[in-house]
Amino acid sequence: MNHQFKLLRKESYSGLIGNLLKSQQVYGPVKQEGYTYYKRISYPDEITEDYIIPQMSAKSFVFPKIEKLFSFVKSKDGVRVEDKNLDTIPKKVIFGVRPCDATGIHNLSAIFLWEPEDSIFKKRREQTTIISFACSSADDYCFCTSLGGGPGNTAGSDIQLIKTGTNDYLAEIITPKGAEIVSSNPGLFEDVDSVEKEKYLVRLPVCFDDSELEDKITDAFDTAIFDDLSMKCVGCGACAFICPVCGCFDIQDETKGSMGQRVRIWDSCGLRQFTLHTSGHNPRDTQGARYRQRLMHKFSYMPDRLGVKGCVGCGRCSRACPVEINIHENLQQITKLVKIHKHE
Amino acid sequence: MEKLREIAGELLKSNDVKVVIGYTKGMNNKVTPFFAKKQEDIAKLICGNSCAQNLAVYLYKKDISDLGKPAIVANIHTLRGIMRLAVEKQIDKKEMIILAIDNAGDIQKLDNLSDLENYLSSVIPQLNEEDQQMLDELNRMTPGERMVFWKQEMKKCIKCYACRQACPLCYCTRCTVEENQPQWIPVASSVVGNLEWHMMRAMHLSGRCVECGQCGKVCPVNIPIHLLPVRIAQEMKTLYGTSTGISLSEKCDMSTFKPDDKENFIG
């Protein structure tokens, strides 16, 4: 795909953020007690560039941890239901999103914009502009390249900034939304003739073949490998909640007196209660069965049904896991499985 | 390390135990829990100061109990966890072998709970420096400043319950947060709801927490949540003079009382 490139000089960079701050909410990676989070900013220099990946993914911009769906009031005339007013969703621009996180939002769209479309998600997606930072460094947990992604991957981004050797930025304009930002900030972006994006990106080796992974994991359904891999799992939901693509949610009614609201909140297939029936029966009664669901959904069901993977290789779940379950390691193990003979 | 592997190897060989719960080096040189079931697994077992996780949590996990009698590599946190679980009648009838490892790396094989009690009788539980510093800092603040601090922290909480799941003493099969009649704690992750959850967890651990700090270590958003139960543990030690996870005869300070308990605020 041939995207247009522009040059954003380091002197213009703050000016761009300053201009954006005048018209909409601006978020970006901010350092807080040594950790980086995507946070709302008021000044350009709050944004840090010294980070591998923020603690939390960017999914909350389109799929927040609590989403109010509608509110209700009960009176003697009956129950009045009021839908969420989509016009209250503000315009936002998110700076410094890592390519894997932007891809995460792209893949999450496949779930939420599957018919029937989720109107709240759709509106949030429309209102959000993503200016990603290509990666010039990576750590031991990153493995996006093994899943078809990369440090300069543009899926989900509207503009991608690539830092050059002179500390200026190459701006890759990916979508019309991105082009609008360029056109509404005349003078900040300069034309550029030769573009060698690749040379500014970190090199990350490909460790396994992702098409092989899909076949192997689908065949492994009846094997004991998932029990082995998850034996040390303590059954929390950290991996799912920090995952940029995990889209499972729970619906709850929060009431106070005669009024309340219905909310959509994050949930995780790794939690025991996720599939627990009222009868007490639990179809996924072991952590092995739950871990299998997690991996199968990401690497078999989603590619099969939606054409995208449920994982972008950001490695967050491995970083956050209380017991160091490393998804990269586990996927490598699965791709090394010999062709499996299924049970009769 | 050699001695650990030697003992663990013999235990598996003689079929005395079916699994050794210990640590190994995972990807990126990270220490991770490990279950040695076969002779060839033994070489993967490691020990050392980086093996800090509390493994007691695995003793009552069904998948692991199903494997058969375990041996467990135990640092001080794990030892106190095992003792407290036994006191609370969770694993008191369980057959197991404890491989106690002290700070110097010396290893001792304990065959039963009274061996463990003897071993622990010489141990003086001590909070690590970093946690003590944070506690001191918070104690110096005014209540208003502390509220701002905790409010900021509670905003970060995503209610993944890693703190609960990683805690050996949070063994309830049904937690109060899963109770919805009445709904004590909102399921959604809101600031007040999160505050209520962590407050409740800390209170439910009062007189029981073994101060391993595991809940704080595992938090994916880095909330120093262990400070709450640890602060209570300190308070209870000052008030009632007992430590947890040390002796088979200890009680829960919270489920008992003295007629002359002192306070200065009830009018």
Next chain:
Amino acid sequence: MEFEPKIVAFVCNWCTYAGADLTGTGRMKYAPNVKIIRFPCTGRIDFMLLVKAFSNGADGIIVSGCHPNDCHYTSGNFHARRRWIVFRALLDFMGIDIERITFTWVSAAEGAKWAEIVNTTVDKIKGIGPYTAYQEMINEAWEEE
């Protein structure tokens, strides 16, 4: 308009509730800001109820039961006392304003004391003001919109 605090009182059935009853039959007047919730025993007053009171907009709380050694169930108030000692320390550590919680013993014969406790608590909370710091947190979601 003068600030009228919302006070929730958690009291035991056998002493304080009967004491409050005596306040009424004795025709003693006290501030109307208090909502009394009756429990079988102070030992039944779960600490979460106090937090829930704040979470539902209370500005102050009164917790009251039988004097030590007077418990209808022999030891419920002893258990409660220890729980409050520890819980109060936790609340303080979390920055919750413990001045807003009045712990007290009121017997069935102390109708006058009950009226006084309520009045002094109401005056005190009027002095401190509404608990806005806590109430601000109530509806705060993670995302700023």
